[in-house]
Amino acid sequence: MQTAPDTASSTCATRTEHAFELILQRSQMRLPVAPGESMADVLQLAGVPLETLCEQGVCGTCVTRWLDGEPDHRDSCLSSNEQATHLAVCCARSHGPTLTLDL
Numbered sequence: 704m705q706t707a708p709d710t711a712s713s714t715c716a717t718r719t720e721h722a723f724e725l726i727l728q729r730s731q732m733r734l735p736v737a738p739g740e741s742m743a744d745v746l747q748l749a750g751v752p753l754e755t756l757c758e759q760g761v762c763g764t765c766v767t768r769w770l771d772g773e774p775d776h777r778d779s780c781l782s783s784n785e786q787a788t789h790l791a792v793c794c795a796r797s798h799g800p801t802l803t804l805d806l
């Protein structure tokens with residue numbers, strides 16, 4: 704995993720954050736995501752395979768299909784059409800209490 708520099712152009716983690724629960728449909732797992740914690744970090748700590756590269760919402764490496772909830776998209780790699788079905792796990796969050804991914 705490569706660490707990208709923290710730049711002013713980053714769209715990740717720049718807004719108010721709240722905790723939510725990440726639901727993994729295929730893995731049948733529910734994982735809490737705390738404010739300031741990324742979904743990518745939570746998945747990696749839980750042993751769920753997820754490739755990341757930039758961790759800034761730029762490269763698209765971590766893009767995953769979401770199934771339910773209201774994602775707070777913070778990437779700059781997906782079009783609004785793509786965001787209707789996918790999100791960048793490294794920097795998206797949830798507007799609601801739960802977010803379900805196709806993992």
Ligand code: FES
Nearest residue numbers: 756758763765793
């Ligand atoms: Fe690059 Fe998520 S790791 S967009």
